[in-house]
Amino acid sequence: MSQRLGGARVRRLLAGLLLLAPAARAEFTLRSEVDAHKLGVQDQLQLTLTVEGSGAPDEIPLPTLVNLDVVAGPFQSTQVSIINGRMSQSRSYSYVLQPRSVGKAEVGVARTGGQSAPAIAIEVVAGRLRQGEPQRQDPLGRDLGDPLEELFGRRRPAEAPRLLMEAQPSRTQLKVGEPLVLTYWLYTQVSVGDLQFKEAPQYSGFWVEDLERPTTPPSGEPATVEGNSYRRFPLVKKLLFPTRAGKLTIPATPFRIGIVRQGFFDSGGVVERATKPVTVEVEPLPEAPGFSGAVGRFRATASLDREAVPLGEAATLRFRVEGTGNLKWIDRGPSLALPGVKVFPPQSKSDLRTTPQGIAGWRTWEFVVVPETSGVVEIQPLAFSYFDPAEGRIVTSETAPLALRVEGGSAAAGLAGAPLASAVARATGALPLRSDLGKPAAKVLSSRALLALTGVALLLHVGLWGLNRLRGGVARGVGRTASSRSIRNALRDLERAAREPMSKEQAASLVEKALDEAFGAIEDADESERARLVRALLDDVRFVRYAPQLGDYSDKLKDLAARAAEAVRRWS
Amino acid sequence: MRLSLLLALPLAVAAAGAAGPAEDPFRQANDLVRAGDYPRAVALYGELARSGNESATLYWNWAQAATARGAHGEALWALLRARELDPGDRAVAREVERLRQALNLDPAEIAPEPLAVAGRFARRFRLDLAAAVLLVLSLVAHALARTRLRPAGAIGLAWGTLVLGLAAAALPGAAASLARPTAAVVRRGAPLLDAASPSANPAGTLREGEVVPVLDTSGDWLQVEDNAGARGWAHEADVRRLDRAPAAVSQD
Numbered sequence: 001m002s003q004r005l006g007g008a009r010v011r012r013l014l015a016g017l018l019l020l021a022p023a024a025r026a027e028f029t030l031r032s033e034v035d036a037h038k039l040g041v042q043d044q045l046q047l048t049l050t051v052e053g054s055g056a057p058d059e060i061p062l063p064t065l066v067n068l069d070v071v072a073g074p075f076q077s078t079q080v081s082i083i084n085g086r087m088s089q090s091r092s093y094s095y096v097l098q099p100r101s102v103g104k105a106e107v108g109v110a111r112t113g114g115q116s117a118p119a120i121a122i123e124v125v126a127g128r129l130r131q132g133e134p135q136r137q138d139p140l141g142r143d144l145g146d147p148l149e150e151l152f153g154r155r156r157p158a159e160a161p162r163l164l165m166e167a168q169p170s171r172t173q174l175k176v177g178e179p180l181v182l183t184y185w186l187y188t189q190v191s192v193g194d195l196q197f198k199e200a201p202q203y204s205g206f207w208v209e210d211l212e213r214p215t216t217p218p219s220g221e222p223a224t225v226e227g228n229s230y231r232r233f234p235l236v237k238k239l240l241f242p243t244r245a246g247k248l249t250i251p252a253t254p255f256r257i258g259i260v261r262q263g264f265f266d267s268g269g270v271v272e273r274a275t276k277p278v279t280v281e282v283e284p285l286p287e288a289p290g291f292s293g294a295v296g297r298f299r300a301t302a303s304l305d306r307e308a309v310p311l312g313e314a315a316t317l318r319f320r321v322e323g324t325g326n327l328k329w330i331d332r333g334p335s336l337a338l339p340g341v342k343v344f345p346p347q348s349k350s351d352l353r354t355t356p357q358g359i360a361g362w363r364t365w366e367f368v369v370v371p372e373t374s375g376v377v378e379i380q381p382l383a384f385s386y387f388d389p390a391e392g393r394i395v396t397s398e399t400a401p402l403a404l405r406v407e408g409g410s411a412a413a414g415l416a417g418a419p420l421a422s423a424v425a426r427a428t429g430a431l432p433l434r435s436d437l438g439k440p441a442a443k444v445l446s447s448r449a450l451l452a453l454t455g456v457a458l459l460l461h462v463g464l465w466g467l468n469r470l471r472g473g474v475a476r477g478v479g480r481t482a483s484s485r486s487i488r489n490a491l492r493d494l495e496r497a498a499r500e501p502m503s504k505e506q507a508a509s510l511v512e513k514a515l516d517e518a519f520g521a522i523e524d525a526d527e528s529e530r531a532r533l534v535r536a537l538l539d540d541v542r543f544v545r546y547a548p549q550l551g552d553y554s555d556k557l558k559d560l561a562a563r564a565a566e567a568v569r570r571w572s
Numbered sequence: 573m574r575l576s577l578l579l580a581l582p583l584a585v586a587a588a589g590a591a592g593p594a595e596d597p598f599r600q601a602n603d604l605v606r607a608g609d610y611p612r613a614v615a616l617y618g619e620l621a622r623s624g625n626e627s628a629t630l631y632w633n634w635a636q637a638a639t640a641r642g643a644h645g646e647a648l649w650a651l652l653r654a655r656e657l658d659p660g661d662r663a664v665a666r667e668v669e670r671l672r673q674a675l676n677l678d679p680a681e682i683a684p685e686p687l688a689v690a691g692r693f694a695r696r697f698r699l700d701l702a703a704a705v706l707l708v709l710s711l712v713a714h715a716l717a718r719t720r721l722r723p724a725g726a727i728g729l730a731w732g733t734l735v736l737g738l739a740a741a742a743l744p745g746a747a748a749s750l751a752r753p754t755a756a757v758v759r760r761g762a763p764l765l766d767a768a769s770p771s772a773n774p775a776g777t778l779r780e781g782e783v784v785p786v787l788d789t790s791g792d793w794l795q796v797e798d799n800a801g802a803r804g805w806a807h808e809a810d811v812r813r814l815d816r817a818p819a820a821v822s823q824d
Contacts, residue, residue, distance in 0.1 A: 311608075311640055311641065311642060312640075312641060312642020312643075313642070370642070372610070372611060372641060372642075373608050373609060373610065373611070374608040374640075375608055431636055431663075431667070432636075433602050433605060433606070433632075433633045433636055434629040434632050434633055435599075435602070436595070436629060437594055437595050437598040437620075437625060437627055437629055437630060438627045438628065438629040438630075439627065440624070440625065440626060440627050441626060441627060441628065441657035441658060442698075444694075444695050444698070444700045444744065445700035445701070445704065445744070446748065447744070447745040447746075447748035447749040449700075450700055450703060450704075450741045450744060450745045451741075451745060453703070453704055453707060453741065454703070454707065454737070454738060454741045454745075457707035457708070457710065457711055457734070457737065460711050460714075461710070461711065461714055461730075461734065464711070464714050464715055464718055465714075465718075467718070468718045
């Protein structure tokens with residue numbers, strides 16, 4: 001399967017590698033071409049938009065089409081030409097167009113990157129015009145060759161173009177994790193157009209990185225292979241890291257190379273070339289406890305984002321490894337355990353770039369640490385072990401010891417997310433402790449105890465009332481139970497009868513009424529002390545009431561009222 | 573004589589259960605706090621609380637140790653527990669308010685049960701004792717009113733004290749029996765799970781310091797409802813009850 005040298009990135013790479021003009025300069029021309037200006041409505045038309053030079057945009061917008069439809073495309077092709085030791089590049093976008101109707105058609109003005117190509121007018125007629133066009137291939141498949149051959153005699157057969165591809169490793173013996181640069185060289189004696197990987201290259205057993213494109217495109221250099229002179233160009237460079245020990249082979253990589261037309265009747269051509277397999281010897285790395293697997297030359301440092309931190313707040317410990325080697329492989333940071341400090345899993349950051357010497361840059365592991373006790377937290381040196389190919393052994397780079405001062409007791413500690421925390425935070429930490437444990441909290445009565453207490457109280461009240469009722473009933477015997485209001489009224493009437501001036505009839509009547517209100521009707525059969533007393537009082541009252549007015553009865557009435565009041569109090 | 577005996581009864585009940593001497597471990601815990609060893613100090617305070625030596629002072633110091641340690645949710649819980657034990661402690665109330673603001677909590681977020689406020693009011697003013705005294709007083713007045721002495725106003729006094737006593741007994745009784753128990757979130761980012769299991773799916777995250785009603789319990793797990801209405805299960809190490817001493821204290 002044919003594979004182009006990789007999309008836009010490879011196009012940029014080829015442009016940078018092959019163009020002699022500086023890549024940064026935007027010098028290009030734009031052409032818009034059609035393969036016919038008159039055609040039948042049943043014919044198809046090929047439109048080709050071509051940019052030549054450097055700095056052209058990656059895409060060329062399709063011009064406005066009048067009376068034409070796109071039936072296929074765009075087909076993109078890149079042409080790399082090496083002619084007389086100079087390289088040039090062009091990109092073409094081809095479309096197949098179909099007229100809609102007989103009449104006028106037009107391909108509008110093409111524009112890209114500030115350049116433009118004029119519009120093209122096309123005449124469309126009925127039927128098909130392109131059937132009669134001369135064919136370079138006859139129906140039987142015979143090559144008809146150059147039509148002028150009959151006139152000028154057949155030319156001698158053209159020699160096969162001298163082209164070679166070579167994959168050249170920067171070294172063939174190395175250790176696991178050491179980088180090697182694999183350069184694909186093109187050796188040529190002719191002008192080269194398109195160049196593609198025919199098959200995707202295989203790098204089994206390697207970690208592959210693309211090397212950064214050089215800022216200035218390399219020019220070719222003379223080279224001699226088997227007595228033949230060539231000019232060779234570095235096309236692609238890969239940085240390979242062996243991932244296992246042993247003999248590792250990079251198989252042959254086939255390329256498809258387009259040859260530029262050499263003469264008027266030469267249509268150019270496409271040839272295939274393949275690199276030779278490349279074999280490298282990979283030695284294993286020595287083993288050692290704590291070895292990170294890094295190969296190269298590195299330096300480890302550690303830092304804290306602050307020297308002191310309030311208790312409960314977080315600090316960040318940054319462990320940084322920088323150098324050149326296979327640092328991209330190393331994703332596990334050092335293990336960090338600090339007594340009395342909560343250490344959160346690290347967050348890794350890196351800034352790495354690919355160089356021919358390896359992957360250069362730095363990688364950091366940031367640990368968030370939250371001290372749980374005040375004082376000074378000592379952070380012992382952190383180690384990073386790597387294999388140094390120059391010294392041929394495992395080297396350990398240690399960081400300097402660090403100290404984090406933890407200041408005790410900020411009220412706002414750990415409350416970074418609380419907007420009001422700083423406003424209410426005490427400046428001097430926690431409040432003083434209380435020295436005496438103090439008496440335990442007094443136990444309150446439970447709801448059950450309260451319910452029981454309430455129930456008992458209510459029962460006792462009812463009991464008192466009932467006992468009083470019971471006692472009053474026994475004492476009164478059979479008789480009316482006077483209400484307290486009646487008793488109060490009776491006592492008031494008796495007091496009036498004894499104190500206020502009134503006739504003896506009125507006073508006696510008042511006393512009689514009071515006795516009746518307090519005791520009601522006394523039955524004749526009732527021989528209790530209470531009944532006898534009331535009957536005696538009533539007899540005396542009636543005597544005074546109905547007796548002739550022969551003297552002063554006031555003392556008698558006072559005495560009666562007092563006796564009646566005493567009876568009411570006692571018996572009612 | 574009878575009156576004095578009746579008054580002494582509830583006081584004796586209230587004084588019952590007084591803890592034995594625990595001053596030494598308490599001082600030891602305080603020394604640990606001053607030395608900056610807050611985790612051990614908190615552990616010691618926890619042991620004291622579990623052994624029945626709970627007091628507002630104990631929880632006050634616990635809160636200071638937790639504050640110094642940066643565990644503000646735990647500090648707020650300790651202060652709320654201190655307030656439960658001694659609702660009249662103004663310093664505790666002040667610190668509760670300060671921590672509530674520091675944790676950016678709404679007042680309602682630490683008081684989800686209005687009846688709990690009534691309960692604290694009843695405890696602060698010892699309405700239980702007042703109710704007992706009033707009920708006894710009403711009985712005495714009633715009894716006097718039924719004697720031959722019949723002191724003036726005895727019946728009225730009996731009725732008045734009876735009504736007041738019933739009212740005083742109703743408030744703490746209703747608060748104790750109707751208010752749901754509550755718990756405070758002591759750990760930041762404490763998960764709310766959909767089942768009482770550490771492998772259950774998280775249903776949300778509780779806010780540190782938030783007070784939530786406890787709906788149910790299952791072993792070390794509490795079913796709670798957060799202030800947004802989400803219900804789920806939280807571990808007792810993350811959410812500590814306010815109505816009892818902590819069963820176990822997780823230090824990590």
